[in-house]
Amino acid sequence: MDRTKEKSVKYSYGSRPVDAYTYVNFVCHLAPVLPQDDKVFYWQNSLKWRSNRNSIPLGLFRNICHWKSPRRSDLVKQVIEGKVNDCWRRTLYHLDRQVLQDNDIINALQELTQLSGVAIPTASAILTAWNPIQFGIVDFRTLVVLGMRQDGARNNILVRDYINFRSRLLQLQQDHNELHDCALRQIELAMWYYYPV
Numbered sequence: 001m002d003r004t005k006e007k008s009v010k011y012s013y014g015s016r017p018v019d020a021y022t023y024v025n026f027v028c029h030l031a032p033v034l035p036q037d038d039k040v041f042y043w044q045n046s047l048k049w050r051s052n053r054n055s056i057p058l059g060l061f062r063n064i065c066h067w068k069s070p071r072r073s074d075l076v077k078q079v080i081e082g083k084v085n086d087c088w089r090r091t092l093y094h095l096d097r098q099v100l101q102d103n104d105i106i107n108a109l110q111e112l113t114q115l116s117g118v119a120i121p122t123a124s125a126i127l128t129a130w131n132p133i134q135f136g137i138v139d140f141r142t143l144v145v146l147g148m149r150q151d152g153a154r155n156n157i158l159v160r161d162y163i164n165f166r167s168r169l170l171q172l173q174q175d176h177n178e179l180h181d182c183a184l185r186q187i188e189l190a191m192w193y194y195y196p197v
Contacts, residue, residue, distance in 0.1 A: 023194045028178040031190040036131055036183040043100040044159050050130055053092055061126070065117055068125040068137070075117030087115055095127075100134065102163050109159050120157045128185050136188030138165045141195035 049057055058081040063074040065099050076160035112123035112168040120138065127135040136142075138157055146168050148161065173179045179187060 026194045027190040028176050031182045031186040034186045034189050041077045056088045064125050065122050068122040070115035079116050106159050120162050132185035133183040136169050136184040138162050145191045145194050
């Protein structure tokens with residue numbers, strides 16, 4: 001692929017770009033200027049939580065769950081702190097490697113989805129809040145942008161969907177110089193912004 005041609009988008013006043021402008025162009029321009037860390041969903045002292053490997057504050061857990069899926073809030077409110085932290089320790093056990101393999105992530109997601117009200121998108125948000133460099137939040141919009149789902153198809157997102165989604169983010173990061181220093185969260189967020197386009 002000729003990347004120089006991909007970058008040179010020509011415009012005429014009042015007309016569409018002459019060259020095809022894809023989500024890749026958009027992501028390469030926007031992702032590097034997006035925040036790598038959005039203060040973990042506006043929860044106080046949320047960044048300090050990342051260094052505590054044994055627990056996730058119940059308030060933060062509920063904030064993330066409510067932010068990602070407000071309809072499931074009643075289910076999430078029933079989850080007690082001890083159960084959340086037991087699950088979190090088991091989750092971290094699967095992620096305690098320098099280089100993550102798909103099976104590690106599959107096991108981590110499966111641990112998190114055992115909690116009431118937590119499906120794969122919410123589990124991905126929890127992992128992203130913990131480590132935005134290695135994870136991105138899966139959403140039907142980003143799947144549409146990547147061509148992994150038809151527009152408007154909001155059916156359940158499965159573990160394999162997340163693994164394929166994350167692989168695509170890693171591939172974009174590797175293939176484009178502009179994205180080498182970007183967190184997966186920045187790349188994913190840029191796609192989310194591209195969806196309305």
